[in-house]
Amino acid sequence: MIMGHNDAIFIAGGHGVAGSAIRRRLLSKGYSNVLSPTHKELDLSSQDEVESFFKEYKPKYVLYTAAKMGSITYRNSHPAELLLENLLMQTNVIRCAHRFDVEKLLFMSSDFIYPEIQDRAMTEDDFLSGLPSKRDFPYSLAKITGVKLCDYYREEYGNQFFTVVPCAFFGTDSSFDLERANVVASMIHRMHDAKTTNAAEFTLWGTGKPVKEFLFSDDVASACVLLMEQESVEGLYNIGSGSGGTSIRELADIIKNVVDYKGQIVYDLSKPDGIMRRVTNSSRLRALGWKPEYDLETAVRITYEHFQKQVG
């Protein structure tokens, strides 16, 4: 079934970084019936609220982009709440999508579902070939369950429920709150502060050598919409930059250039590096004609402009 321009499309988590970019993408492509209630309007962890929503609005297509994450301190001290909240939200939405005959559901998971493979790019076949990292395990476990629930609904009932596995992404809706921000948003904020206070040095933990992938949220959105527009989708689709990854050192240099910070970046070698390489292979998605539009520097530039507007 092909998504029609007047079909009701529900974005769960539609005001987050990915959800907002997807909403903009859908609207710009002429999809006129996009439903994206805020957290306040619809609590996804409430089964009653989610059921009432499906009953009332009868979405035909669903994109699940919600998540409970919080700060590192919160994640380390609330594993039960983190696992439960993510399980409840995704299960309520996926279950209702089945019960209310949704045509297609996209479940946004994370590359945290994969085991720690550092010597090559991870493919979709690496899913469940080993345990994921112990770091953020409750979050990974919830995401793994979501992937399997979509697979099982497809196996048992033929539902077109599938999963995307994005790498780290950021964009104009990123939170710059240092407690919650991801690596790019946090580095932009901190380097901007270093510039405005004329700090001579900007310190990063570790060697700066770990390599990760980063994407602009609008590129994640174009991948998701492309997949929703396919006649048939199943299983997992990695969404990665395809650049072979970017080291933290390269990222810091890009941000330094964009922010125009004149001080020196120093590396605190007494601090750990973490996983040295985390890169995915997106050939499955690329075979459908997708590729990112934004290079990392352009994406950082656009995001920094938004940050500057926020701080005035």
Ligand SMILES: NC(=O)c1ccc[n+]([C@@H]2O[C@H](COP(=O)([O-])OP(=O)(O)OC[C@H]3O[C@@H](n4cnc5c(N)ncnc54)[C@H](OP(=O)(O)O)[C@@H]3O)[C@@H](O)[C@H]2O)c1
């Ligand atoms: N960002 C990344 O680098 C990255 C990488 C890989 C995978 N992912 C996954 O991709 C998806 C989108 O990520 P994102 O960065 O766009 O996340 P995000 O900006 O944190 O957005 C998540 C959204 O979920 C909402 N939400 C949380 N609990 C809710 C609840 N009980 N009821 C209703 N809404 C609720 C949040 O609303 P409030 O803020 O109002 O609570 C927020 O709008 C997530 O599933 C995430 O796990 C993200």
